[in-house]
Amino acid sequence: MASLRARQSRPCLAVESKGGVDLVTEVDRLCEKEITQALHAEYPTHAFIGEESTFLSTGELSSSSAPFGLPGESAPTWIIDPIDGTTNFVHGHPFIAVAIGLSIHQDVVLGVIYLPVLNEMYRAWRGGGARCNDGPLLKVSGAQSIHDALLVNNIGSCREEEFLQLSFHRLYALMTAKLPGPLQGLRMSGSACVNLALVAGGRLDAYVEDGVGGVWDVAAGKILVEEAGGVVVGWEGEPWVLRMGRGRVIAGNAALVSDLVARMRDVDGRVWRRKRLRVALKVGMIALMGMGLLAMRRRREGATRRSG
Numbered sequence: 001m002a003s004l005r006a007r008q009s010r011p012c013l014a015v016e017s018k019g020g021v022d023l024v025t026e027v028d029r030l031c032e033k034e035i036t037q038a039l040h041a042e043y044p045t046h047a048f049i050g051e052e053s054t055f056l057s058t059g060e061l062s063s064s065s066a067p068f069g070l071p072g073e074s075a076p077t078w079i080i081d082p083i084d085g086t087t088n089f090v091h092g093h094p095f096i097a098v099a100i101g102l103s104i105h106q107d108v109v110l111g112v113i114y115l116p117v118l119n120e121m122y123r124a125w126r127g128g129g130a131r132c133n134d135g136p137l138l139k140v141s142g143a144q145s146i147h148d149a150l151l152v153n154n155i156g157s158c159r160e161e162e163f164l165q166l167s168f169h170r171l172y173a174l175m176t177a178k179l180p181g182p183l184q185g186l187r188m189s190g191s192a193c194v195n196l197a198l199v200a201g202g203r204l205d206a207y208v209e210d211g212v213g214g215v216w217d218v219a220a221g222k223i224l225v226e227e228a229g230g231v232v233v234g235w236e237g238e239p240w241v242l243r244m245g246r247g248r249v250i251a252g253n254a255a256l257v258s259d260l261v262a263r264m265r266d267v268d269g270r271v272w273r274r275k276r277l278r279v280a281l282k283v284g285m286i287a288l289m290g291m292g293l294l295a296m297r298r299r300r301e302g303a304t305r306r307s308g
């Protein structure tokens with residue numbers, strides 16, 4: 001991990017795009033390979049899911065384009081994000097994390113998140129509480145309202161206009177809420193795992209993101225937050241489940257999370273209704289123009305008949 005810190009300041013880091021602004025570096029791949037191979041040596045029958053690749057039963061890494069799904073019910077599965085916050089890493093920004101979660105029967109039972117620049121190791125296992133380094137048991141914050149809350153949100157790599165507009169509407173609604181008052185503070189860290197670790201440690205009150213990159217962004221942090229007394233849910237407040245593909249997540253203490261779920265639903269509903277109204281208005285305008293053109297044509301035809 002010292003080498004991870006050193007490599008971050010290396011000027012000739014090889015960076016590739018996974019599509020648009022989504023980046024991957026040689027260090028992501030190298031770290032994933034080392035972590036996976038070390039775990040595989042200890043647990044040869046277990047399955048592995050990494051952000052950059054998947055580990056084949058032959059002991060080889062395959063590229064992330066290889067098809068893979070969550071393994072069957074019984075295989076304990078290690079879920080690895082070798083560097084969460086790759087864009088931060090590329091820029092030398094300190095909010096980066098290495099995350100490892102272990103899921104059994106689709107339930108995350110163990111999680112470790114290491115913040116190498118801050119030298120903070122967060123860890124938790126089911127029933128064992130969550131800790132950072134040698135500190136006391138972690139506890140999520142007790143903030144009950146957004147007016148007392150420092151919220152973290154990330155906008156990942158999606159640059160679609162409609163998605164961005166909706167994302168900014170949601171933040172605007174929180175920043176201007178009348179009741180109980182506007183959000184106390186808003187941050188964007190660039191790392192889902194840093195967010196979840198800091199929520200578990202009570203240094204951020206809640207985390208909201210629509211579009212987390214995959215299970216590796218949330219798996220380890222989920223158990224940290226839960227063992228610190230908090231909850232991690234999907235957009236409708238449903239339990240967050242391990243599923244391949246992009247996801248949505250809200251984490252924090254139960255009261256604040258349920259308030260945020262309701263607020264997101266409210267904004268999404270309003271934006272959706274406005275969009276439907278705009279479409280209906282457009283259709284109405286087109287219909288009116290069509291009727292107008294038809295009437296003009298009929299008048300012209302009538303006049304031609306009369307003059308003939």
Ligand code: IPD
Nearest residue numbers: 085086154156190191192212213
């Ligand atoms: C991303 C980061 C980012 C979050 C994205 C993730 P990566 O992971 O956690 O903060 O907004 O959803 O995909 O690409 O840096 O490992």
